[in-house]
Amino acid sequence: MTIDLPVRHGKVRDIYDLGDKLLLVASDRTSAFDYVLPSVIPDKGRVLTQISRFWFEKLGVANHMISINVADADLPSGTDLASLDGRSMLVRKTEVVPIECVVRGYLAGSGWKEYGQSSTVCGIPLPAGLDQSAQLETPIFTPATKEESGHDINISYERMCEIVGEELASTLREKSLDIYTRGAAFAREKGIIIADTKFEWGIVDGELLLIDEVLTPDSSRFWPEDQYQVGVSPPSFDKQIVRDYLETTSWDKNSTPPQLPEAVVNQTRAKYIEAFEELTGQTFPWK
Known part of the structure; x- marks a missing residue:
């Protein structure tokens, strides 16, 4: 899909500049081990956009979403609107924090690896004797830098304060913990455990807004509750x-990745759609 507008292409998303607004287009590209794969996952972008829309509407937190109706973006004539349907979000442009x-609400991923070495996660001490995937007594806030390429880098809360200031850091920590706690509690009722997640925030006209994608399977670790065990x-x-x-x-993870078999593509697409339907209680419109 091509639109005659200034654009920034990310690994899996295209961001079109509309002046004081942006059009976020979630593609079906997929990445793994820091590489964009040659195979796409059909409708993945629609799932991520629609889950974010669901949370933006449900959470009651000031956010950047204006519309998910691509016609509201006033795009150049001749734009293929059908290809953008369901995967596009018109948003306010912000100064990104x-x-x-x-x-993190559970001990998983890099947190589990660090815990095994030092009984800490991102430098935060945790009780001894926890097992992999154990639920933490209370969720913990572990900020990271935003990197243009490669993995984001974990930093201490103190370092975050140095970067953005103590007042903003405190507000971001409080709001992020609140959103995660409420979102995870709702998801649990739907049979999904949100083990951890990441939020992004922006500022426009002095207002702090929740931006990017929110509590999706790509920005979070979703586990089926009925298969969860410590x-x-x-x-x-x-x-x-x-x-x-x-x-x-x-594959050596240092060269062009291989094509995915059709079965892997289909299974992955089905998992994304399952996440949308279980979480929202809605039928995925693009089946």
Whole structure:
């Protein structure tokens, strides 16, 4: 899809500049191990956009969403609106806060690895004797820098204060913990555990807004509650199927990735759609 407007292409999303607004277009591109894969996951972008819309509407937090109706973007004549349907969000342009606001409610991923070495997660001491995937007594806030390429870098809360100031850092921590707590409680009622997540924030006219995607399978770790158990890494609703497949290949993670088999593509698409339907209680419109 091509629109005759200034655009910034990310790994999986295209951001079109409309002056004081942006059009965020979530593509079906997928990435793994810091590479964009040659295979796409059909409708992945629509799932992520529609889950974010659901949360923006439900959470009651000031956010950047204006509309998910692509016709409201007033795009150049001849633009293929059908290809943008469902995967596009018209948003307010903000000054992006240069911090990933990560909240962790369970011991997983890099947090689990660090805990095994030092009984800490991002430098925060945790009780001894916790098992993999254990729920933390209270969620913890672990900020990271926003990197243009590669992985974001975990930083201390004190370092975050140095970057954005103590007042803003405190507000971001409080709001991020609140949104995660409320969102995770709702998702749990729907049979989904949100183990951890990351939020992004922006400022416009002095107002702090929740931006980017929110509590999606790509920005969060979604686990099916009925398959959750402490001591193992539960299956997830995201592209873990893709990662698991790539681990079985001879790909060296330092060159062009291989094509995905059709079965892996179909299974991954089905998982994304399942996450949308279980979370929202709605039928995915683009089946």
